[in-house]
Amino acid sequence: MRYCIFCGVKIPADAKFCQNCGKEQPETSGANAPEVTADETTDPATGVLASPKAKIMVGVGVFVVMIAVFTGTMILVNAK
Ligand SMILES: [Zn+2]
Incomplete structure (x- = not known):
């Protein structure tokens, strides 16, 4: 057994x-x-990566997108 x-x-x-x-x-x-490894664990209920590291990576990705949008807006404002 x-x-x-x-x-x-x-x-x-x-x-x-x-x-x-x-x-x-x-x-x-x-x-x-x-x-x-813990990084490869997935939530069986949702199939979404459930490790803390994955959540941090998602958070960083959202943050980078927000910075990119903000920077793009500033450039458009300054161009006028
Ligand atoms: Zn089993």
């Missing part, structure tokens, strides 16, 4: 897929199991 690397439920040692979440399991050895 071992555990699903994604949701943690008990699964048969020879199971290729988790019976709970359906995710494919790595080879039984477990030595070369893929490392799941």
